[in-house]
Structure formats: structure tokens, C-alpha cells
Amino acid sequence: MLEFFSQFLNIYLIIPAFLGVAWGIVGGAMPGISPSITMALLLPFTYALEPSFAIILLASTYVGAEYGGSIPAILIRTPGTNAAAASVIDGYEMNRQGKAGLALGISLYSGVIGSLIGLMLLVLLSGPLARLALAFTPPAYFALGVLGLSVIVSLSGDSLLKGLIAALFGLMVSTIGTDPVSGISRFTFGLPDLISGIEPILVMVGLFAMSELLLQASEQQDKCVKAAPRIQFPDNKLKKRLLLPQGIGALFGGFEGVMPGAGGTVASFMSYNEAKRWSRHKEEFGKGSPEGIAAPETANNTVAETALIPLLSFGIPGSNSTAILLGGFLIHGLIPGPMLFARSGDVISDLYVGIFVAVLALLLIGITLMPLCIWLVNRPRPYLNAFILALIMSGIYSINNSLFELSVMLVAGVIGYFMRLLKFPFLPGVLGLVLGFMIESNFRRSLLLSGDDYSIFVNDRISMVLLLLAAIFILSSLGRQVHHALHRSGKLVNKTVD
Amino acid sequence: MKYFTRDFAGGLATIFLAIVYLVFSFRQRVSALADAIGPAGMPKVLGFLMLGLGIMLCSQSLYQSISRSEDPASQWQGEGFRLLRALGLLILAIAYLLLVNLLGYALSIAISLALVALYLGAVANWKLVITALLGAGFLWTIFVILLDVPMPAGIFS
Numbered sequence: 001m002l003e004f005f006s007q008f009l010n011i012y013l014i015i016p017a018f019l020g021v022a023w024g025i026v027g028g029a030m031p032g033i034s035p036s037i038t039m040a041l042l043l044p045f046t047y048a049l050e051p052s053f054a055i056i057l058l059a060s061t062y063v064g065a066e067y068g069g070s071i072p073a074i075l076i077r078t079p080g081t082n083a084a085a086a087s088v089i090d091g092y093e094m095n096r097q098g099k100a101g102l103a104l105g106i107s108l109y110s111g112v113i114g115s116l117i118g119l120m121l122l123v124l125l126s127g128p129l130a131r132l133a134l135a136f137t138p139p140a141y142f143a144l145g146v147l148g149l150s151v152i153v154s155l156s157g158d159s160l161l162k163g164l165i166a167a168l169f170g171l172m173v174s175t176i177g178t179d180p181v182s183g184i185s186r187f188t189f190g191l192p193d194l195i196s197g198i199e200p201i202l203v204m205v206g207l208f209a210m211s212e213l214l215l216q217a218s219e220q221q222d223k224c225v226k227a228a229p230r231i232q233f234p235d236n237k238l239k240k241r242l243l244l245p246q247g248i249g250a251l252f253g254g255f256e257g258v259m260p261g262a263g264g265t266v267a268s269f270m271s272y273n274e275a276k277r278w279s280r281h282k283e284e285f286g287k288g289s290p291e292g293i294a295a296p297e298t299a300n301n302t303v304a305e306t307a308l309i310p311l312l313s314f315g316i317p318g319s320n321s322t323a324i325l326l327g328g329f330l331i332h333g334l335i336p337g338p339m340l341f342a343r344s345g346d347v348i349s350d351l352y353v354g355i356f357v358a359v360l361a362l363l364l365i366g367i368t369l370m371p372l373c374i375w376l377v378n379r380p381r382p383y384l385n386a387f388i389l390a391l392i393m394s395g396i397y398s399i400n401n402s403l404f405e406l407s408v409m410l411v412a413g414v415i416g417y418f419m420r421l422l423k424f425p426f427l428p429g430v431l432g433l434v435l436g437f438m439i440e441s442n443f444r445r446s447l448l449l450s451g452d453d454y455s456i457f458v459n460d461r462i463s464m465v466l467l468l469l470a471a472i473f474i475l476s477s478l479g480r481q482v483h484h485a486l487h488r489s490g491k492l493v494n495k496t497v498d
Numbered sequence: 499m500k501y502f503t504r505d506f507a508g509g510l511a512t513i514f515l516a517i518v519y520l521v522f523s524f525r526q527r528v529s530a531l532a533d534a535i536g537p538a539g540m541p542k543v544l545g546f547l548m549l550g551l552g553i554m555l556c557s558q559s560l561y562q563s564i565s566r567s568e569d570p571a572s573q574w575q576g577e578g579f580r581l582l583r584a585l586g587l588l589i590l591a592i593a594y595l596l597l598v599n600l601l602g603y604a605l606s607i608a609i610s611l612a613l614v615a616l617y618l619g620a621v622a623n624w625k626l627v628i629t630a631l632l633g634a635g636f637l638w639t640i641f642v643i644l645l646d647v648p649m650p651a652g653i654f655s
Contacts, residue, residue: 172519186526215584219580390633422504
């Protein structure tokens with residue numbers, strides 16, 4: 001314990017933790033700049049640094065970036081990262097109601113809770129969780145994708161039919177690019193820019209942010225209430241209410257984080273869905289529910305730590321961000337895997353303490369930064385919207401320095417605008433896009449492994465459990481939808497009779 | 499126009515999209531290395547599902563219009579002027595896209611900031627110019643200096 005506190009006060013751990021978090025928040029808050037890009041920009045500077053300093057700097061950047069994505073999601077309806085897309089729903093609604101300070105407070109509070117739980121899981125449960133990750137085979141990954149898609153029913157709002165159409169649209173977009181098994185091009189129309197597929201962030205920024213700008217331009221009225229320029233943390237009563245969604249978020253974040261390839265986006269959407277299912281205030285979801293921010297924010301911040309488990313235990317990077325971190329380890333001659341704990345235990349313990357300091361830094365920097373962010377979004381609407389357009393155009397260009405990707409974002413914006421006019425929900429489409437590749441590639445790989453025997457999905461225990469869970473989720477959500485629809489049609493008939 | 503509700507318009511758009519997608523799915527080239535499902539397998543399933551759902555949405559909308567259980571708020575009101583306003587903003591975004599390589603990032607983002615703000619209702623005065631210049635400077639600092647993104651330099655570089 002004494003050793004822990006002496007390390008905790010070590011200035012060489014505090015400096016990289018604060019620098020990393022500050023840099024991560026800036027990168028994460030820029031639409032198009034993903035956590036991995038934010039970390040990759042730092043990588044060349046780490047050559048000259050001490051191993052512990054360098055690794056903590058990169059890991060803290062990851063922690064900061066995962067949180068930073070929620071700031072534009074709440075304030076300007078633009079998810080800074082893929083994982084922040086679920087926070088747009090209720091976060092932006094709260095902002096429209098003049099509660100931006102509270103929404104940001106809940107996001108920061110839940111982010112810190114999620115990070116601390118993630119750190120606890122990382123320190124205490126690395127072994128068993130890593131073994132679980134290794135037990136995942138292609139059929140299990142396919143089933144995990146299907147489980148993710150099962151959320152669609154409850155993300156569809158009033159019309160399940162429209163939700164399914166939006167989800168299919170997302171799945172269709174995910175088929176653009178190189179076929180995952182044979183390597184042949186699909187729907188690329190001879191355009192080399194489409195060979196690697198369409199990045200989900202382009203579609204998300206188009207659907208959420210660009211469509212909102214187009215809608216505001218067409219309505220020419222400011223529907224947002226000005227927010228008080230200060231961050232507001234939840235009071236004790238609200239904190240109690242947020243416990244359940246935070247628990248759900250931590251559970252999904254812990255589980256999805258250790259699965260290579262699953263990531264924070266799926267964890268955020270699934271925890272949002274489950275928080276809604278178990279909430280006593282279901283009717284508030286989608287209309288500015290604090291629980292609708294707490295669950296996904298806890299989930300994606302838990303992922304930032306638990307994603308390190310397969311990396312540290314087996315040297316398997318499950319995402320682009322952890323691959324960059326792996327690069328950081330290799331630069332300093334450290335090879336992640338079982339031997340890392342034996343050979344470089346000091347670096348690992350420094351990393352754990354460094355992440356703890358980074359979580360505290362997240363809180364302090366978040367509190368300092370928020371009033372400025374809220375002040376910025378309280379500027380007159382024409383200036384603010386012009387700035388948002390310039391910001392997303394710059395951010396999207398910076399992903400791959402591609403003007404083609406900017407036009408893809410604009411097309412997604414136009415599609416989003418018409419989807420909003422025709423009252424189609426976005427979120428099932430986003431989920432379909434994110435999960436499409438994972439579902440198709442693992443489905444086909446499974447069949448290749450089994451010689452086209454479909455029973456592989458039932459014979460694999462993990463796959464069977466996940467598929468059963470997906471079926472239960474879908475049936476219970478469908479039951480709720482049917483009940484809701486009957487209730488509504490009853491009301492409408494009564495109104496017509498009157 | 500009685501039957502032309504939002505849902506009916508959405509259903510028609512879905513059917514159109516499904517048909518176009520299916521046409522390209524059936525034209526998909528198959529590799530000799532392909533598995534039993536092949537690169538066109540999933541797209542074909544998705545296309546037919548989309549087509550089915552589009553037909554269901556149109557039918558549901560027609561049924562609701564005929565049985566008069568359609569919520570009056572869902573009637574398609576005609577979006578003429580509103581669409582034009584949105585189109586104006588889109589044209590400004592496309593103009594930026596076309597000019598950024600020519601004028602360079604800093605100049606085109608400053609012009610874009612001023613024109614978009616003006617289009618959205620800002621008054622043309624010194625405040626607009628200062629805000630556009632400050633905004634462009636801020637974005638240039640973040641993306642070019644801090645994040646080291648190679649933004650287009652333009653003909654003035």
C-alpha cells in the first residue's frame with residue numbers, strides 16, 4: 001500500500017498521465033480524429049522517453065480520447081468517436097432543453113466511474129477475462145454481432161418496420177468494399193476510394209451532425225435553450241438513479257472490452273438498450289434521460305481499460321488504439337504477453353498507477369474545460385453552425401486527407417436529412433453499419449471451418465448462449481413494442497370516435 | 499395526396515434502393531476463391547429483405563390511409579421552401595469541397611465560415627469578418643499545427 005502511494009506521488013507518473021488525458025480529450029473531441037489517431041500522433045515522441053513515461057502517456061491518451069468523444073456528441077450532436085454515438089441520443093436532447101451542464105456532468109461522472117471499474121477489472125481479473133477472450137471463435141463472434149443487432153428492436157422508436165429498414169441500410173453500406181473472404185471488390189463502381197469500405201465515423205457524422213445542420217438551415221429557427229455556462233454534477237438523488245445504468249454500462253464495457261474487435265461502440269449501444277429496458281423511467285429515453293447518458297458513457301470508458309487485458313496478457317491488440325499501444329511497448333523493447341509480468345513487472349505496476357492518476361486527471365481537466373465548451377455552444381446560432389460545419393469538414397478530411405470522404409459524409413448528411421423528414425430512426429442504421437462486417441465475415445469463416453455445416457453455431461457453447469440471449473432480447477423487446485402499439489392504436493381509435 | 503404519406507414516400511424510397519442494390523448484387527463478380535455463400539450471398543439476402551420491408555411499409559401506409567387510422571400529423575405536407583434552404587447550405591459545403599485545393603485550407607475555411615454564417619442569418623459587418631478569421635485561425639492551429647494534418651496548401655503556397 002505504502003509502495004502504491006509512493007508511486008502515486010511520483011512526478012514521472014503524474015506528468016504523462018495529465019498530458020495524455022489533456023491531449024486525448026482534445027483529439028477525442030475532434031470529429032474524425034479517433035483515439036487511435038490521437039495516440040499515433042504521439043507515438044514518434046515516445047522514442048526518447050522512459051518506457052513507463054511513454055506507456056502511461058499513450059494509455060492516458062486513450063482514456064482521455066474515449067471520454068472526449070462525448071463532448072461534441074452532447075453539445076453539437078456530433079460524436080467525436082464511434083463509441084460516443086449512443087450518447088448523442090439523450091445528451092443532445094438534454095442540451096436542447098438547456099441542461100448541457102448537467103449532461104456533461106453526468107457524462108464526466110459516469111466516465112470516471114467507468115474508468116475506475118475498468119481499472120479494477122484490469123488489475124484483478126486480467127487472467128480469467130483474458131482466457132474468456134481466447135475462447136472466442138468465429139461462430140462466437142458472429143453470435144456476439146447478432147446479440148449487438150438485437151438492440152435494434154428497442155432503438156427503432158415507434159416504428160419497428162422503419163427501424164429494420166434503417167438497420168438493413170446500415171448492413172448494406174457495410175458490404176461496400178473488399179469482400180472479407182474472397183477479397184473481391186463489391187459495390188465499389190471502379191472507385192479506388194471505396195475499396196477499403198466506408199468508415200463508420202463518416203456516416204455517423206453525416207447522419208447526426210450534417211443532417212442537423214441541414215434541418216436547422218431549413219427551419220431557420222433556434223430550438224436550443226441557452227445553457228448555464230457551468231458544469232453541473234448529479235445530486236445524491238440522481239446519483240442513486242444512475243447506479244443501475246452505470247452498473248449495466250460497466251458490465252457490458254468489461255465484457256466487450258476484452259473481446260478483440262468488439263469495442264466500445266457495441267458496448268455503448270447494448271448498455272443503452274439494457275439501461276432502457278431496466279429503467280423505471282423508460283418513457284424519458286430518447287427525450288433527454290440522464291440514464292441514457294450514464295450507461296453508454298460508463299461502458300465506453302470501462303472499455304478503455306479492459307481493452308488492455310488481451311494486450312497485456314497475450315499481446316493481442318483488439319482495436320486500433322491498443323495496436324498503437326502495442327507499438328509503444330515494442331519501441332521500448334517490451335513484448336506484451338505472459339512473460340511481460342515476470343520480466344517488466346515494474347512497468348506494469350507503473351501503468352496501473354498511471355491509469356489511476358489519469359482517471360483523476362480526467363475529472364480535473366474535465367471540470368476545467370467544460371465551462372469553455374458550454375460558452376462556445378452558447379454563441380449565436382449562425383456563427384455556431386458555421387463553425388460546426390467548418391469543424392466537421394476539417395475533422396473528416398483529416399482522417400485520411402481525402403476529399404472523397406468529405407463527399408461521402410455530405411451524402412450521408414443528405415440521406416440523414418431525408419430520414420429525419422420521413423421519420424426513420426438513425427441508430428439501427430449506425431449499428432448495422434458497425435456490426436455488418438463482423439457478422440458477415442465471422443458467419444462465412446464459421447461455415448468454412450465447419451464445411452458448410454450450420455450446426456457449428458449451436459455446437460459452439462459461447463455462440464449458442466449468445467444467440468439464445470439475442471433471441472430473448474428480441475422477443476422481450478418485440479412484446480413491449482406490440483403492447484405499446486396496441487396501446488397507441490387504442491388511443492387513436494378513441495380519439496377518432498370522440 | 500391523401501395516400502402520399504411520409505411512410506408511403508419512405509416505402510417507395512426503400513423499394514427503389516432495394517431494386518438498385520439487388521441489380522448490382524446479381525451483377526457481382528464471383529472469385530474462384532469464393533466460399534459457398536460468395537461475395538454476393540449476403541447482399542442478395544439484404545436486398546430481398548429490404549424489398550419486402552419496403553412493400554410492407556407502403557402497404558401499411560395505404561391501409562392506414564384507407565382505414566383512416568393514419569395520424570394526420572404524418573401526412574406529407576410538401577417541403578418545397580424548406581428543402582431549398584437546406585439545399586443552399588449543401589451547395590456552400592460542396593463549394594468548399596471544390597475550392598479547398600485551389601485556395602488552400604486557411605483561406606477557404608475562413609471564406610466558408612463567413613458565407614455559411616451569413617447564409618444562416620448573421621449580419622454582414624466587421625464582427626462577421628473577425629469571427630471568420632478567428633475561427634479559421636483556431637481550426638488551422640488545431641489541425642495543422644497541433645495535429646500535424648497536411649491540409650491542402652492551395653495555389654498561394
